[in-house]
Amino acid sequence: MSSLLHTGAILAASISTASALAAGLTLEYSLEKATQGISISASGRKFLSQRYSTTLPPIAVELLADNTTALYPNAAWNSYNASDPSSDPSRQFVSIDGARIGPDGRYWLVDGGSSGVNMSAKLVGVNLANDTVDKIYYVDAFKGDDTNIDDVRFNPNTGVAYLSDTAGALIVLNMTTGDGVRVLVDDPTAVAYFPMMYNHTLVPGYGSDTLAVGLDQIEVSPDGQYLYYQPCNGGLWKIETALVDATLTNATLAATLGDHATAVALTPSTGGSTIDADGNLYFSDTNLLAVWKVTPDGYASILVQDDALVWTDLMWVTSDKKLWLPASQMRPGGDGLMADGPNNIYSYPIDAGPSPIDHA
Template sequence: MMAGLFVALLGLSTSLAVALAPGLELAYSLNRATQGISISSDGRKFLSQRYSTSDPPQAVELLSDNSTRLYPNAAWNSYNSSNPDSNPRRTFVSIDGARIGPDGRYWLVDGGSQGVNGSSKLVGVNLTTDAVDKLYYLDSIIASSSSVDDVRFNAAGDVAYLSDTAGALLVLNMTTGHGKRVLANDDSATAWYPMMYNGTLVPGYGPSGNTLQVGLDQIEVSPDGVYLYYQPCNGGLYRIKTAFVDATLTNSTLETTLGDYAEPFALTPSTGGTTIDANGNIYVSDTNLLAIWKVTPEGRATVLVQDNALLWTDLMWVTADKKLWLPASQMRPGANGLMAKGPNYIFTYPIEAGPAPIDHA
């Protein structure tokens, strides 16, 4: 147990409570930078924790006594790049996305490390047995520059879509394990301008003066399964019919021309994360204004809530009680690219719908 890593705030400080926008409520405060939250249909809560400059990424379950445990176990969270006995095929190297899928599994996207075979993978944890029972290695699909980030699923649950921030989309047949990398360097998947945070351009990881540009990252699927929505981190939301995307697995022509079917959908801002509700509304975090946007199924984009506490909100979640869960990861520009600074909050905000039926259990 790591009880010290997680503290639930039952009594909020007056200064923070007064500062919050109407409807925005503080659910938890964490000592460790938390990228995302996933909540199962029976109320179990799982956190992906990263963006620390000193601690490795980890997945944890929040228990009823507000302590946490490494999930699914300590072994999966034990990767050590300096230890030659550490197996990147059976440990989390870089947890970049996490989601409870329509099949009820807790799916974790391991972006891995470039040049480390077996480190880039999609890991499915059975929530009944708390054991990994599905595992897809992505080495044969990705490019040398790839960084796999997030995952969503088609209506049938047999195709996974994974974003590649190098500017591409991975399409994976979950029955056969066969996959394709599509939209590579397509205009719709490319970051044309640096990201912004709180009024400034985000510094990159390169030489002084370099800025951060992140390709295709956020993805969502419409509640009826007809459309896949996607965008680079710098914003600009597109949509494309899933029938075309799925067909790239067997149609070599569509594989190379898929971008021709992409439609501009909404002019969204620099974004940390997205989610979608049962009515088809997409929620987009704004890293510049520190806000959450709502994009309707018609493409109308408005600011839903803004608060300075919403620092780089990332992997959001919608629950059946019509709440939008907002993990403010605290990732922000620093002297060494991006870094997180505590305290790290998870908020909730009321919305008008529950989760999309094919989005998560």
Template sequence: MVSSVFFGAALSASLAAAYAPGLELVYSLDRATQGIAISADGRKFLSQRYSLTAAPQAVELLNDNTTRLYPNAAWNSYNASDNSSDPYETFVSIDGARIGPDGRYWLVDGGSSGLNGSTKLVGVNLSNDTVDKIYHLDNIIASDSGIDDVRFNAAAEVAYLSDTAGALVVLNMTSGTGVRVLVDDPSAVAWFPMMYNGTLVPGYQGADSTLAVGLDQIEVSPDGTWLYYQPCNGGLYKIETSLVDASLTNSTLAATLGDYAIPVALTPSTGGTTIDGDGNIYFSDTNLLAIWKVTPEGRATILVQDDALIWTDLMWVTADKKLWLPASQMRPGADGLMAQGPNNIFTFPIDAGPSPIDHA
């Protein structure tokens, strides 16, 4: 088990004055945490991947505030230097992770370019903690794809996966077939580099390069009618899910899907999002270190701002109307884009509970 530190009520209260009103520190962890998902019965799952020296991992946060590799050590054992490591049945590069409407814990493995079997969507059955669904995406994605996050339609029959190369993958959960749409559409590509704390984020192509990331954040409205999406630098759009789903079998529609995109709000450079039961979407602002709230009508306001909200990523909404905020610590300059702690998870009160089709 990997130890983690929990701040109890008394200590949390004593630290509250150090943070913005309403922002509560609930966990401080040994390892930077990209995302959190909480099951209906209160089990907490974390995706921890922002490290250049240790492999990405999925863990369950236990009641004694330690963590265990999830669903087991074998799935978290990939080693690029070990020829016996099987990318088909290990996590190579965990990106998105959340509990879907079917109750499974779904993990998006962005894989590694050119490594067959590494890019996949993995479903873990929480009743027995075993992987019982795997969708390999090699035959759907492009050579430059970066599969990052996942959401599902209302019937849990279709999965939507963001592709940071500037596209959306639509996956039939019954047949395993899929289509890549919105390819290079203006709504899906990055029109400006990302920003962190007032500066452009450096890229990986040498001096003066900057980081621009295409379609990344996706959400589905609580009634299942709309698919929302944006590139990482912001600019939120929506398309009717009926049209997106139909692109699986209608090639003409698939080729022209961008024609049906509707602009919603000019959102900020974003680390991650989530949606509540009233259809409000929450965006982490990597530039202002804040959380934005965008209503279904497109009204955008800052909900909370604090220097501790460093690159907040995969958020979660619970039935007690709390927004869970993992501050992943990704930032320019420190060991690539990785900083050394503190690796905190916060909560913030909101006015709604979870979406009935998004949080099982």
């Protein structure tokens, strides 16, 4: 584990701030850097992905007991420099997008990489027992030329991983062989049919265009039967995982997978999602600054709403039935999405713990 500490990263949560929050919403941490996601291991270790800045590279850190952070799994993995010819994009994080502890107990990081940089797009697994990378899947061979992998979910029943492709597609990965296939390419269920909304307005993209992001949020039902997915602007669909997994060997099915999708709920513009043991799905609402709950039968309602929930992203469910909510602070700006503090992580009580196949 790296000994590089970012001192002063965590600030005490003030009573006045906490008292101003919506009922049930608790301020857990206030951080120096904007935090995209949180993962908490079975033993209570906390890992953060800190991404949103136009000047600083994305990093992965462990939140330590003394409220400092250490680069994780070490400084070397977090030291990529595009202008340094000695940097190795195959063994360093180029652009961390998704990060989570999987059902096997590893901390998995989705590196979207950089266009044209070979072996930069990858799924990296860190063994928490010894804090070393012991699994890497490179996905250049089956991702699009101008696409970006963004998040990952697993089906331990079949040994398959699902990676979202924000151009409007899904990558299905056989974790035994490393083979993969890109499906739902430009399918109406996977593409962004409208720009995203933030705080009651359309989100400007980089430059003058609005921001439209394709398939991003993905979840697997607790019984492993269904894969849920949606583009960032919302519209939740599901497909039987048996059909999704079969695309690894069935080219005809791979080309027509979207025909088997079933609509679930008209969800909002979303920064992140998660699922609990009862199969309830949770989606952040970047427009209303809220979190939605969608039951397995498609009943959608707002769970909690607060101005503090600015672009909540990679959420987490813990065994004590809490939903952890990192407010990543992405805010529309003239040159893209800017980070602006305070950078807080909240929790909110729910009625179930984590899905037994979602994370250890």
